[in-house]
Amino acid sequence: MGRGRAPCCDKSQVKRGPWSPAEDLRLITFIQKHGHENWRALPKQAGLLRCGKSCRLRWINYLRPDVKRGNFTKEEEEAIIKLHETLGNKWSKIASQFPGRTDNEIKNVWNTHLKKRLSLQNSDPCGDEHDQSKECSSITSSSSSSSSTTSVLSSGKRCSGVVQAEHEHQSDEKSIPKTPRxxxxxxxxxxxxxxxxxxxxxxxxxxxxxxxxxxxxxxxxxxxxxxxxxxxxxxxxxxxxxxxxxxxxxxxxxxxxxxxxxxxxxxxxxxxxxxxxxxxxxxxxxxxxxxxxxxxxxxxxxxxxxxxxxxxxxxxxxxxxxxxxxxxxxxxxxxxxxxxxxxxxxxxxxxxxxxxxxxxxxxxxxxxxxxxxxxxxxxxxxxxxxxxxxxxxxxxxxxxxxxxxxx
DNA sequence: AATCACCACAACCGCCAATTG
DNA sequence: CCAATTGGCGGTTGTGGTGAT
Structure with missing residues (x-):
């Protein structure tokens, strides 16, 4: 099962890349009116030149009304780290612990922030002047997922992983859209x-x-x-x-x-x-x-x-x-x-x-x-x-x- | 000002599990 | 039981933004 099956859609007939506001609107409009019983049929019914999978992902990760956007709090990040210790890359399971957060979002946060931070902490466990003792003690077994730290280490752009994350956290708070959630x-x-x-x-x-x-x-x-x-x-x-x-x-x-x-x-x-x-x-x-x-x-x-x-x-x-x-x-x-x-x-x-x-x-x-x-x-x-x-x-x-x- | 390098994240891809006929 | 179909998941990629040079 699942092997050798036909592609979900004709790639030549579907639009790819970023979604336009009109497409978003169209998808929202359709789903609100008819729901999403059949993702495969939805694009055609909604008049979207998109793959059903693409529609589903767009909806789940972005357009869904209860999706929570914006930066992750420190508490959330620590919880992700802890959950990742026990669950591994089971992003959907991890995401289920964070209402409004999507697995894709958590996965991205892990890959872009947390993994690097952990990697740096593993190489320099308590070398940070900030109060990271909590994380230093709680992070013990995530070294398996540290494959992309060289860019950060080699870049003068950031001072250290932890500081970087803290920095980004703060800057994110400034830059996030000020919208009601x-x-x-x-x-x-x-x-x-x-x-x-x-x-x-x-x-x-x-x-x-x-x-x-x-x-x-x-x-x-x-x-x-x-x-x-x-x-x-x-x-x-x-x-x-x-x-x-x-x-x-x-x-x-x-x-x-x-x-x-x-x-x-x-x-x-x-x-x-x-x-x-x-x-x-x-x-x-x-x-x-x-x-x-x-x-x-x-x-x-x-x-x-x-x-x-x-x-x-x-x-x-x-x-x-x-x-x-x-x-x-x-x-x-x-x-x-x-x-x-x-x-x-x-x-x-x-x-x-x-x-x-x-x-x-x-x-x-x-x-x-x-x-x-x-x-x-x-x-x-x-x-x-x-x-x-x-x-x-x-x-x-x-x-x-x-x-x-x-x- | 232009270019480069890096980062963040939305989106895509392929696989697998569940469901259906 | 089997094959087809669909939804869901995790890995990966593409690209715009941004800071450094």
Missing amino acids: IESREGHVEIGEKMDQDHEPKEVQVVTSATSSASSYDSNVSNNTSDHQVGVSKLDHEEDMDLLFDFKGFYDVSNILQEVNKPEVSDYNPTILESVPLEADYEFWNMLDSLGTSLQPNHEVQLQESEANCDQGSNFGVQEFSREVETKKWFRYLESELGLEGTTENDNNENRAMHQETVLLPHLNKYSFHNHIDDLIEAEPESDPCLGFSTAYQMWPSNLAQNSAAI
Whole structure:
């Protein structure tokens, strides 16, 4: 079994390499709507030119809503080391002890940080001036996996393995995207708790609920200060829209995908599948792809520059209004292209619409949202040349947007 | 400023185990 | 029981980013 079988897919017919934001979006959209019962068939059904394995890996290691990203804490690293002593390279087993961490991530951390650190400690057990006595005593039997230390040793770039790791740990903390994390343990979504453990800056605060999506959005956006933040504890969809339109903060894909990992298997319907218009419009997806190429990776800086150039601090209200209109038009277009509008609006079951049919932007309450933007669009002032697609793209979930730099 | 070397990590590949008909 | 299929795992590679020269 397993030997000599045919390749999982025709390599010449599938796209390889980094995933584009459009592909990510497409995969997310499909999985949220239909789940992932069959990875092999998924790419075709979703209109992705990818191998099913690739889709699975992308989902599990990156797009899954409960995936925890960011640097590993010292405690996590030590736990990995200890587990590796007993389990060896059983990355999936090790990963199972770290909710939200993927085996691939742990494997990478081991290969890039921990293995080197252990190797250096083995060669110079207590030569470090930092307090590493704990690790020195706990690390006894991992020398079997030290094959790639020469580069570090020969490079003047780093002072020592331990110091290096400590250094990287700190720099990582500075460079990690400041996004809210959502961890899922046993199906329960926990928010914020682990962030404190990781000493990550708490960018997330609770914002009092607004009376309408429009007003909450307006109030949030117009509050153009660094303490304008949104609460991830808000789970209702109008409030989630606040998150989406939080221009100042990066938007973690987790927020979009809180329910993505709950495939509505019972909702699976091949006829619906066939009606999903994802397969056809490659132009649209290519447009999304190409869109990413013109955007800077640092969305916050770009936004600030945009605001500096366009706003000049005088007509901020108009600017925000125009931005809102542009943004919402963009999302409407996006939803339209995805074929999401009709299904939602024709659905009389609000809960179903919000939790199942709202595929792309699950946090948008389209009833109030669309009614509101219909008014906005009709009353739209002259378009602001500084806004538009780029502005909308800036709000793209950071995980998805980060790939744009690589396109 | 250009080039080089190294690092980090996303993604790929091949194999194996479990499942299904 | 067997073969085909699929999911999952671990090893490895490719590539962008970054610091040093």
